[in-house]
Amino acid sequence: MAKVNRLKVSFHDDPRVLAEQSAEDYSRHVVPLAARSSRWSLAMASWSVLSALFYLYISVAVAQAVGTRSAMIGIGLSIVFYGVINYIISQRSIRNGLSVALLSRSIFGGAGAIISSLLFAVTAIYYAVFEGSIIAVAFQQYFAPGSDIRWWYLLVVLYAMPLVMGGVQVWMDKLNGALLPLYVGGLLLIIVIAGTRFGFSFDFLSIQPSLDTTMPGWLWAFIVYMGICVNMMVTAEFSRFGKPEDAKFHGVITFGPVFYFALYAVNGLAGIFIMDTVFPGLKASEQGIAEAVLKSSGLVGLLFILISQTRINTANYYMASLNMAGFAARGLGLRWPRGVWVLFVGACVYLLMLTNVFSYLLKALAWQGVAVTSWVAILLTHYALYPDPKSDEFRPGRVKAIMPGAWAILLSTAVGISLIELGEKGAWYVEIAPIIIAILAASSYWAINKFSEGRPLMRLAEPREEVQDVWRQHIECHVCERSYSAIEMDRDPSASQQAICTGCAEGNQSFLQSVKMESHQLSVQSRVQSSVEDSI
Structure with a gap:
């Protein structure tokens, strides 16, 4: 697994996001409290x-x-x-x-x-x-x-x-x-x-x-x-x-x-x-x-x-x-x-x-x-x-x-x-x-x-757990270089686990394929560990 990089966290809304989304109305993002x-x-x-x-x-x-x-x-x-x-x-x-x-x-x-x-x-x-x-x-x-x-x-x-x-x-x-x-x-x-x-x-x-x-x-x-x-x-x-x-x-x-x-x-x-x-x-x-x-x-x-x-x-x-x-x-x-x-x-x-x-x-x-x-x-x-x-x-x-x-x-x-x-x-x-x-x-x-199995995919890192307030703290996306509320941010396995926003993650095949591989590996590891624990 790739090393998890440090997040770029800010405590204020990105003015570029507020300006851009005034017309887009956060169609591919969570509406932050400031908006x-x-x-x-x-x-x-x-x-x-x-x-x-x-x-x-x-x-x-x-x-x-x-x-x-x-x-x-x-x-x-x-x-x-x-x-x-x-x-x-x-x-x-x-x-x-x-x-x-x-x-x-x-x-x-x-x-x-x-x-x-x-x-x-x-x-x-x-x-x-x-x-x-x-x-x-x-x-x-x-x-x-x-x-x-x-x-x-x-x-x-x-x-x-x-x-x-x-x-x-x-x-x-x-x-x-x-x-x-x-x-x-x-x-x-x-x-x-x-x-x-x-x-x-x-x-x-x-x-x-x-x-x-x-x-x-x-x-x-x-x-x-x-x-x-x-x-x-x-x-x-x-x-x-x-x-x-x-x-x-x-x-x-x-x-x-x-x-x-x-x-x-x-x-x-x-x-x-x-x-x-x-x-x-x-x-x-x-x-x-x-x-x-x-x-x-x-x-x-x-x-x-x-x-x-x-x-x-x-x-x-x-x-x-x-x-x-x-x-x-x-x-x-x-x-x-x-x-x-x-x-x-x-x-x-x-x-x-x-x-x-x-x-x-x-x-x-x-x-x-x-x-x-x-x-x-x-x-x-x-x-x-x-x-x-x-x-x-x-x-x-x-x-x-x-x-x-x-x-x-x-x-x-x-x-x-x-x-x-x-x-x-x-x-x-x-x-x-x-x-x-x-x-x-x-x-x-x-x-x-x-x-049926409807739970979320298993992932290596969770940005929401790396901040104290997922609504008031913002994380910069490595793709668009804009900061969005931490509630919508994820880690990108295809880019050294850098942060990625929901909008940039959508339809991003490189990101989605890497996520699939990461989730599969973690699932296999989890099953192996469970088998070992059951056999003890």
């Missing part, structure tokens, strides 16, 4: 999700299917369900500072984390297509109904990309903070205008069910909302920027029950009222919601759509570019700036918009919803099995290529897609598919953990 956001800055960035017209649409669709009463009961249960789970996720993410991709590595392994990054990136791209198309259609209908929609698609993409170039802490939080009052005020104004023009009524609270289900309507509604698990990945991605002292605030307000009350209950009731008032009896669609807003309030409605969709698409483009950058670095060895991936995401969004997007998008999102539901169930099971955040081993040289979570998510996703595609429409097992998927993912992850 954490203030509570309201993070809240404003995260609450961009609040303004998606999708949440107005889904409430209308559910109310029309099972009736308003059952829909509101289901929404109430969803607020509790999401509030509790996202509280748990946010507390853990604030403590470990890990992105979705880094967190996935400890559960799914090095190869599995690559799949997680791609899954989240593609899901965010599809949502960007969905929401961006609404803005383009609204612009076309208001300004030039006979014009070529492709030019409106291009305009929507071109103005969205610059808004996320700087990341969460540069001005994405400020943009969404400034637009939030306009969104809330605009929603209230549209409700007033719609009621004034078409008549105020409480009929929207007594919509009758139109769907014959095999279960109570409120349970059907709850299961529908349960399928929107992508918000839990959003929580993990954003909450890593929270300060430890703000953990409870973020758990309750930014990511917890207060947020979901606004997202599901307030938006839900508003959507049901607007749609039922302007187009009573018309079947719900997200385009229909946009048309109802335009018909009820004209220019005010157009500005509301622009503001609401701009806010949500900052989140979509941000998450897509962040995870695409992570996927490219881990899977393809491409360490390009996140700004390049913003442009790439924009190009993908535009090309998808040129297709008949609404003909296949819902099916694509349904498939991805299966995978995301599995991901969340496995994540929560992991937290239950390993309550100490120190067990979240994410360093490339410390985890195997395939960890137990990879097998669990492949199994549950395959079963889930089979249920959706091959199951009889309306059958009970199809209607409760999200519950089946979640139970299967959690139980298979638990079982595989019980009966």
Whole structure:
């Protein structure tokens, strides 16, 4: 074994890292304490999700299917369900500072984390297509109904990309903070205008069910909302920027029950009222919601759509570019700036918009919803099995290529897609598919953990044990010559055991091969020693 060299330790954050990562948002690194956001800055960035017209649409669709009463009961249960789970996720993410991709590595392994990054990136791209198309259609209908929609698609993409170039802490939080009052005020104004023009009524609270289900309507509604698990990945991605002292605030307000009350209950009731008032009896669609807003309030409605969709698409483009950058670095060895991936995401969004997007998008999102539901169930099971955040081993040289979570998510996703595609429409097992998927993912992850070897790789030296405070002390990486928090540093067997950061270790074949050899040698030595001790 090579001699272990002395670490280059400092007690202050590297100013070059802070400057470089202000735009990169630590996509391949742990977020250090010095880079954490203030509570309201993070809240404003995260609450961009609040303004998606999708949440107005889904409430209308559910109310029309099972009736308003059952829909509101289901929404109430969803607020509790999401509030509790996202509280748990946010507390853990604030403590470990890990992105979705880094967190996935400890559960799914090095190869599995690559799949997680791609899954989240593609899901965010599809949502960007969905929401961006609404803005383009609204612009076309208001300004030039006979014009070529492709030019409106291009305009929507071109103005969205610059808004996320700087990341969460540069001005994405400020943009969404400034637009939030306009969104809330605009929603209230549209409700007033719609009621004034078409008549105020409480009929929207007594919509009758139109769907014959095999279960109570409120349970059907709850299961529908349960399928929107992508918000839990959003929580993990954003909450890593929270300060430890703000953990409870973020758990309750930014990511917890207060947020979901606004997202599901307030938006839900508003959507049901607007749609039922302007187009009573018309079947719900997200385009229909946009048309109802335009018909009820004209220019005010157009500005509301622009503001609401701009806010949500900052989140979509941000998450897509962040995870695409992570996927490219881990899977393809491409360490390009996140700004390049913003442009790439924009190009993908535009090309998808040129297709008949609404003909296949819902099916694509349904498939991805299966995978995301599995991901969340496995994540929560992991937290239950390993309550100490120190067990979240994410360093490339410390985890195997395939960890137990990879097998669990492949199994549950395959079963889930089979249920959706091959199951009889309306059958009970199809209607409760999200519950089946979640139970299967959690139980298979638990079982595989019980009966397989999922522990970190054996290594010669551990930098974390060579410092007193893994968060406040920083170690210089011999590759990039930047100093990062000791929590993410490792030793490089291919370079005389010098220190290496997580970002430089990813996709570094020389490093990974040396780690594999070192781990194998240590494992052999350990087995030999155990055999000798047993024979004595």
